[in-house]
Amino acid sequence: MLSNPPILLLKDIRKSYGTEEVLKGVSFELSKGETKVLIGPSGTGKSTLLRCINQLTPPDEGEVWLNGTELTDKKVDINKARQQMGMVFQHFNLxxxxxxxxxxxxxxxxxxxxxxxxxxxxxxxxxxxxxxxxxxxxxxxxxxxxxxxxxxxxxxxxxxPKLMLFDEPTSALDPELIGEVLEVMIDLAEAGMTMLVVTHEMGFARSVCDEIVFLENGKIVEQGSPRQFFENPEHKRTREFLDKISELYGGSKR
Amino acid sequence: MEDLILIWNSLPALLKGMLVTLELTLAFLGLGFLVGIVFAFGQVYGNKFTQTVIAIYEKVFRAIPALVLLFLFYFGSASLGIKLSAFISACLAMGLRSSAYQSQIFRGAIQSVGKEQMMASRSLGMSQFKSIVYVILPQILRLSIPSWTNEFAIVLKDTSLVYALGITEMLRQGRYIIARTYGNSLLIYITVAVIYFILVFTGSKFFSFLEKKFKIPGYETKEEKEGVRAV
Structure with a gap:
């Protein structure tokens, strides 16, 4: 996986709404075929980060690179670039x-x-x-x-698309309907789609993704493989968050 | 019998007036629609400056009585040395007035469609213009039909005000008939009223037909669903 050049590269993304800085310098990359899960408490900038990637909400600072093209460059044809990134919304937006x-x-x-x-x-x-x-x-x-x-x-x-962005795709669903959506996402990940998923579905994170990124207060606290994450998180905050989430959503559904 | 003959004889003139009334209605609504829809988008998607300018425009036109607007555009423009025909003055005064009301109808619809629809279509790589044409407009036009029917009725009835500028629409034709024949005012005015009623009624029926035809499946009211089941 590491030998692949990154499809998506984020460099020091910053975004403020008024005086409140929502994203305080977020950097990471995503390789071809990789599935990354973004977790974190609500209001921590996860959705904003996704929208910074496809420029629906352009970041104030930092760079977004997709397949070697800088999307944060004002001269880029953003409508063309967006065709390469599919986005799935919390409230479907059909x-x-x-x-x-x-x-x-x-x-x-x-x-x-x-x-x-x-x-x-x-x-x-x-x-x-x-x-x-x-x-x-x-x-x-x-x-x-x-x-x-x-x-x-x-x-x-x-x-x-070369990349799929999922913004809490199951958060607005009744519990019995979550499964059918997750199934589609799992199939997609297994078929080799590159995916960045904001979700609270720890079961999905645990069994499907290659890496978990824990975001809090606009910063990455910790990132690593699901195994490392669930079994031996480095930071106290990560552990506290995982405990809270598993209390709310159940430990591992799958 | 005499009354009936009077009505019958006055019909050609009244119908001629009715055509002018319809022409005025179409012109007022048409201008109001074009300006109104552009301003509605400007008010929702425009920058602070655009929003403020449109908000002032809309408040000014809604606060001034129609008759005052008509006089301002006709006599007012003349005293500024701008020569506008009565018809053009009427179109500007009443069309722009309607645009102020229509912009509010469309603005409400745009806001109720919501930003999410725009985000979804932009995320597919559609330009803002294409998003408006293919995603936002089809929805707001549907949502606007009920309030627009109301605006249609108001504008049609208010065409009678341009009588004050000497345009021979239906009401003025009625006045002429009364003057010519020393006829029964009540009778002529009732005839005029009945024609107005028929126009507004038919128009409203037409719009509610459109509303049904373009209804988005899945949003039926409870009664309609039960009605379908009963059939």
């Missing part, structure tokens, strides 16, 4: 006026300029991948949360 198929298809026809026919079959393919081919003509409001999130994943995957 386009409410479009059915599942058209949600997945929109980026293909309007951004990738794919023909209607090609886009349609590609979109169906992606829906099949998340097990929702039979719901292609359902609208978001007619789908369960878990199904909506899977459409959200299919929508992001349809763009053939």
């Amino acid at each position: 386009f409410a006026h479009l059915d599942a198929l058209n949600n997945v298809k929109l980026g293909l026809t309007k951004v990738k300029q794919m023909s209607e026919k090609k886009a349609r079959s590609k979109a169906m393919e992606e829906l099949e991948r998340v097990g929702l081919a039979n719901q292609a003509s359902s609208y978001p409001a007619q789908l369960s949360g878990g199904q909506q999130q899977r459409v959200g994943i299919a929508r992001a995957l349809a763009m053939d």
Whole structure:
């Protein structure tokens, strides 16, 4: 894994909202095929960090490099760069006026300029991948949360991204719906997708990811393999956090 | 019998006036729509300066009575040496007035669609313009139909005010008929009122048809769902 050049490289990312500094210099890298899980107490800047990566929230300072291109460079065509990064949102953010198929298809026809026919079959393919081919003509409001999130994943995957960003993809779901979304994510990780996942699902972190990054107060406290993390965390804060999380969400579901 | 004949004879003139009324309605609403929707986006997505300018514009136009606006644009512009026809003055006064109201309808809709939709479409690599066209607009237009129906009714009825600028819309045609025939004012005004009613009623029906046609599945109210089941 280490021999691969990093797909994503963050250098000293800083972001403030007003006088409050949310990110205080975060640096890490992500290699091809790697799955990294970002954990930390809420309000600690995890979501902001994800949005700093695809520049939905441009960082105040620091550099983001994707595949050798600096995204924080003002001259970069950000719309082009974003096509290489799929994003999955906590609240799904499906386009409410479009059915599942058209949600997945929109980026293909309007951004990738794919023909209607090609886009349609590609979109169906992606829906099949998340097990929702039979719901292609359902609208978001007619789908369960878990199904909506899977459409959200299919929508992001349809763009053939090099990197997938997950922003608490299961936090808004009823417990019985979490499994179906995690399953899709596990399949994806196993298929070799490069993933950066903000989550409280410790089971997922423990069994799927290559490295865990613990973020608190806008800084990385600790990072390491899941094994090191769960069995022998270096920092007291990490241990306290893990204890609290496992109390809330159960130790390891998988 | 005599009354009926009077109504019958006055119909051609009234219908001619009605066409002018419709023309004015279309012009006012059209201008109001174009300016209103641009200003709504400006108010939500624009910078501080744009937001402030639009907010002032909207408050000014909403605070001044329609008749005062009409006089300002027509007689006021004339005394500044700008020559505007009565029709153009009316369009500016009433169209811009409607834009102030419409911008608030659309602003509310944009805000209720929420930033998340914009974020999702930008995250796919869509430009802001494309996001507005393909993601935001289709949703806010649907959301706006009920309030817009209201605005349509108000604007249509308020076209009668331009009578004051000498434009021969339906109400002025009615006045002419009364003057010409020494006719029964009550009768003519009732006829005019009935035509206004039919216009507003038909228009509202049309918009509620549109609302149903473009309804997003999954958001039906409880009654509608049960209605579907009953069928």
